[in-house]
Amino acid sequence: MEKVAVIGAGSWGTALSIVLADNDHEVRLWTHRIEQAEAINNLHRNEKYLKNVEIPKQIRAYHDLSEAVDGVSAVIVVVPTKAIRDVCKQLQAVLKQKVTIIHATKGIEPVTLKRVSQLIAEEMEQYTEEEIVVLSGPSHAEEVALRQPTTVTVSSKDAKNASYAQDLFINDAFRVYTSPDILGIELGGALKNIIALGAGISDGLGYGDNAKAALITRGLAEIARLGTSLGANPLSFLGLPGVGDLIVTCTSVHSRNWRAGNLLGKGYKLDDVLEQMGMAVEGVRTVKAAYQFAEEQDVEMPITKGIYQILFEEENPKKVVEQLMSRTKREEMDDLAALLNERYTQ
Numbered sequence: 268m269e270k271v272a273v274i275g276a277g278s279w280g281t282a283l284s285i286v287l288a289d290n291d292h293e294v295r296l297w298t299h300r301i302e303q304a305e306a307i308n309n310l311h312r313n314e315k316y317l318k319n320v321e322i323p324k325q326i327r328a329y330h331d332l333s334e335a336v337d338g339v340s341a342v343i344v345v346v347p348t349k350a351i352r353d354v355c356k357q358l359q360a361v362l363k364q365k366v367t368i369i370h371a372t373k374g375i376e377p378v379t380l381k382r383v384s385q386l387i388a389e390e391m392e393q394y395t396e397e398e399i400v401v402l403s404g405p406s407h408a409e410e411v412a413l414r415q416p417t418t419v420t421v422s423s424k425d426a427k428n429a430s431y432a433q434d435l436f437i438n439d440a441f442r443v444y445t446s447p448d449i450l451g452i453e454l455g456g457a458l459k460n461i462i463a464l465g466a467g468i469s470d471g472l473g474y475g476d477n478a479k480a481a482l483i484t485r486g487l488a489e490i491a492r493l494g495t496s497l498g499a500n501p502l503s504f505l506g507l508p509g510v511g512d513l514i515v516t517c518t519s520v521h522s523r524n525w526r527a528g529n530l531l532g533k534g535y536k537l538d539d540v541l542e543q544m545g546m547a548v549e550g551v552r553t554v555k556a557a558y559q560f561a562e563e564q565d566v567e568m569p570i571t572k573g574i575y576q577i578l579f580e581e582e583n584p585k586k587v588v589e590q591l592m593s594r595t596k597r598e599e600m601d602d603l604a605a606l607l608n609e610r611y612t613q
């Protein structure tokens with residue numbers, strides 16, 4: 268049994284705390300809202316983020332960060348990407364002992380184009396990027412909290428840390444794999460949110476399953492094109508944090524990215540959509556980062572570009588679909604399939 272702190276009491280931080288509590292760990296769930304900490308401790312509920320879920324009594328919520336991390340062996344960071352730097356600065360100030368840092372956040376920082384493990388290592392000087400672990404995969408909090416079968420991957424350059432994270436989380440309802448390719452795992456988890464926005468827009472416009480399958484498949488090609496240009500293993504995009512997470516986020520009603528896209532497709536404005544959602548919609552910031560990267564590095568990402576135009580240039584979604592459908596004709600096997608072909612048919 269380990270003593271662990273989960274930093275961030277949104278839907279995912281709460282669901283992961285439940286997995287850890289089921290594994291008999293002592294779980295301290297930190298929130299920056301005192302009233303939320305009180306509600307979790309007194310009512311064993313987190314109504315805003317995980318409706319109708321009973322939170323096990325051995326999960327104790329904390330508002331004081333230094334108390335939450337005192338004596339723990341692992342810290343699991345689960346706040347949205349935009350809050351990572353701020354939260355890690357606070358952690359750096361209060362952590363007295365060296366612990367394993369695991370994060371479960373899916374995003375890329377606009378402008379710097381940094382992944383979450385890089386942001387953590389930048390803000391917490393006693394840690395190197397190589398030591399950080401990411402947990403990612405097709406895993407909606409609503410289903411994990413109900414102990415429905417779920418599979419994820421943990422990844423770190425440090426194999427010992429990845430294996431520690433695997434042991435911490437794995438149980439009969441929550442199967443955990445390992446991978447050494449943290450670059451591919453973090454990029455897969457972040458970039459799928461852009462395509463999920465697109466799938467939601469397509470459904471909101473009234474297009475059908477053919478259009479969604481096209482977005483998922485050509486979206487995967489785009490994700491792999493960007494990921495491999497940065498040095499990721501192409502096989503990672505065929506795994507749980509790649510195609511697995513892409514499928515679940517593009518097809519599940521639980522997905523906030525899909526739901527936000529759906530409202531955009533129905534004609535709502537971005538600001539109104541984000542206000543209505545009231546939860547992290549990571550794809551909105553990640554599309555800025557990916558679009559900027561694609562422009563600077565000349566990586567072809569037409570779906571990402573189209574979604575960027577809809578979100579930030581008020582482009583008509585139907586016109587974007589027309590543009591995508593009338594691009595210059597080409598061979599299909601130009602991306603992921605070609606990369607794999609090159610590697611494995613020599």
Ligand SMILES: NC(=O)C1=CN([C@@H]2O[C@H](COP(=O)(O)OP(=O)(O)OC[C@H]3O[C@@H](n4cnc5c(N)ncnc54)[C@H](OP(=O)(O)O)[C@@H]3O)[C@@H](O)[C@H]2O)C=CC1
Nearest residue numbers: 276277278279280299346347350372373406407408546547
């Ligand atoms: N939900 C899911 O099913 C999954 C989510 N993820 C990823 O997990 C990450 C977190 O998402 P999720 O839990 O769903 O998001 P939610 O929107 O459900 O919750 C976000 C939580 O972070 C808190 N927060 C925001 N900013 C700060 C800050 N500066 N300091 C402290 N706390 C802060 C929010 O507090 P407040 O109430 O004050 O806003 C809220 O408690 C995202 O990157 C997401 O992509 C990954 C897999 C599954």
Ligand SMILES: O=C(CO)COP(=O)(O)O
Nearest residue numbers: 404405406407522523524
């Ligand atoms: O990453 C997720 C599921 O694996 C959650 O996706 P949303 O943020 O779109 O809800």
